[in-house]
Amino acid sequence: MVVLVLTACPAGLRGHLTRWLLEVSPGVFVGQISARVRDLMWARVLELSKDGRAIMVFHADTEQGLAFRVHRHDWQVVDVDGLSLMLRPHEVGGQSELRPGWSSVARARRARRRK
Template identity: 45%
Template structure:
């Protein structure tokens, strides 16, 4: 069964953008959407995540879980996906917060 897949990229090599544009539409620069089988999605994501270089990419696709979707990331990102009792949540890197002059998050928040 085919399902909608979204991949967003930042500063990836041109050949990665070319590979994505063969399978998906690019409605906005760096954002790709398309419908494909899980096998094609997994193969495409493997190729993208292995080739991001200094850039970053995120893939969101429907899944049979509580949230209804799964998030995959590749490359160095300010935000990381963490599992919290089966839910995927986004965690900001404490190092990035310090670099931006933001106060650290208090323990227990």
């Protein structure tokens, strides 16, 4: 089983992928294809995606039973003791994604620092 999610990709790429996969929602493709076709299709996604992003999840002989491939995505695939996990970056451009003081815990932490 292969799941491919495209974001901000050309319509021509989406049309190209419908030859092998079923588009169940805009930009979300699923299907059962061979490993050879999957690798060729991923190469085509990299070639045609331009400024878009792509994530592919597919069956693999691992403990999890699946593997990931990402292209131009903020999140990265990292291997932790044989498990593939998606790492979300904590900081963007040197700034934390969360505003300070957005929760009661952050306010309490800030109050302890002031003492």
